[in-house]
Amino acid sequence: MHPYLPVLIVLAVALVIGLVMSFLSAFFGPKVPSAVKQEVFECGVPELGSRERMSVRFYLTAILFILFDIETVFLYLWARTFKSLGWFGIVEIFVFVAILVAGYVYVLKRKALEWE
């Protein structure tokens, strides 16, 4: 058996069962719609909507996330081959990490990660 076949099986079974579970209320629950019930919750005040723009810091966080996500993947690759590469691999990965840490320091210096 292909080792990834269970992934597909789990995905399919979970999808079916999840769909059934998420529509349980649609079958069993009462249905009494009203205009107020359809409003978005806003602590009781009249609805204002969500048309406002969010802070750019979320974007900067996501950028940093990509940077370190890639680094993490390559670090896994290195960790897996560590025993064969030895000191050569250590030097190599230290250079790699050092370059990325430079980016990290730059981000800190630009205060891109300061919240509030």
Place this chain on the structure above:
Amino acid sequence: MIELGFFYLFAVIALGAALGVILLKNPVAAAMLLVVTLCALAAEYVLLGAEFSAAIQVLVYAGAIVILFTFVIMLLNLGQEEVGQLMGVSKWALLFSLLTGAAIILIQRLSVGRLPEAALSTLGSDNVYEVGMALFTRYLWPFELASLLILLAVIASIVIAKKPTLPARDA
């Protein structure tokens, strides 16, 4: 044979989702379909025996890059109404690209049998280890340069995104 069936299944999923990416008006829906395309392609990589490629595809591509897209869409709060329709040239562009695609597939079909035979036995079972060894020995310099590239991209994107731009000229 079963592998081929799965290959077709995921190919259809990937292509359908990719069509959705370029045709849907809602950008968040497009981003989600992009995730579907990427995951279907990751499944193709698994079928092609490239475990690590599938992992990096889901981890970095679907898990990080598309998150960035989603965040930007939410930050700019692009609802349905701000999304551009297809451009005026849409039908022509569509026809043109479909024709070109068909032509290339035709050319490619004609070349069947002239490609080199697949060398199947040389790929081992420990894919992550092999990719790691290749990356850290033969591709040493590209690897270090890649980190430099990421560094530059981070600096550039922070400079561009954080810099207060001039007020808009009369549009």
Place this chain on the structure above:
Amino acid sequence: MSSIIPIEHSLILAFLLFFIGAAGVLIRRNLITVLMSIELMLNSANLLFVAASRQVGNVDGQVMMSFVVVIAACEAAIGLAMVIAIFRRYGNIKTEFLRALRG
């Protein structure tokens, strides 16, 4: 295990993906969707690398594929930063508003 899939199938899939991506770049006016279409095109290149790696029997193609992912990440980061900057300046991200470089 995965010996059955001939490379022609991967090639066709990659071509189709590339053209869907190219069509997206041509027909959409929304900058973010254009960027996503570029991601589709990069992915078709990735698929070709992986399929070729399978065909020639070494992992060089897969290493290249991981470099392409790095490049895609950089491209997305910078592209989206520019989208944000453009949005700040024009209040809009439709491509036809970007005429500053046109004479």
Place this chain on the structure above:
Amino acid sequence: MELPVLDETAVQIIATVVKFLVVLVAVLHIPPVMIWVERRAPALMQRRRGPNRVGFFRWRLWGLLQTLADAVKLIFKEESVPGSAYRGFFHLAPLIGLIPTLLFVSSIPFGPGIEIGGWKISLSVIELDIGALFILAVTGIGVYGVTLAGWASNGKFSLLGSLRASAQMISYEIPLGLSLIPLVLIYGSLNLQQLIYAQSVVWKWGIFLSPISFFIFLICMFAETNRAPFDLSEGESELVAGFHTEYGSAKFALFFLSEYVAMFALSCLCSVLFFGGWQIPFVSHALLVSLLGVNLAALVGVATLLLKAAFFMWLYVWVRWTLPRFRYDQLMNLGWKFLLPLGLANICVTALVLAVMGA
């Protein structure tokens, strides 16, 4: 009567389905029990009674059936969708949140293999050589459930809550990923089952060989599940209920389910990585097999893993009622300015020590 002859593939596929259904049924029992614990434990700490009424006729069972009643109530509630919501994604978001956590919990090796009728069956539903990377990838996809839920609700509290929650989850995914790397360096494998076999004696457990990893992992466990003290995304005083403000009835129950399944999966993963998984300390598995036979020893292993995981589930509750909530800037600073450099330094030091010892 003649049974059809089964080949290896058919047996394994049937075994996979059965194993997953068992895991699913077990996992469905976690939220009711855990919510009961989560209401009785603070009562114990604060000298109150907590829920103790709902029972079965004369037997009150310490109120254990309270959450069952709650679950039934949730199913029979009306499902209300805000008029301005994006309906398709609104219905889909709980599923997108749930399925990755189910994949996650399926990839935990719950015990050593068992043998039924001569077929060898492993006790993890999904067993991959790149198990650790698979888990990271799956948690990465799980973020979309939260993001979509808030966006599709189209309310300001939901949107802000979901952006906060997803930013928090991606921020703590990095230290989580980094904290596993020293273990890969030490044990040389990404396969969870092999990681367990490598921790065969107590002094080889992950917590002793890499205590800093454990520290980072423990904090990330709380942050990844948006649990107290990092439950800012649903800080009642600021954001009502966070990304699931607009959700009610069975869909709300699904969000609850995925939160508790994620807690359980992370607790199991913590036991697997740092506490020897299903192995009983000071008792070798070979000894157990010789005493009890393969299958019974495997069951003992499963019980051991569940016991270890139960401790971390208790820790979740304990911490929730002990520590006050963080502020959002404190949370982000902790992740990016403390755990991230610590994780990188931990990797570097581990690699250097290993290289010096090896040379």
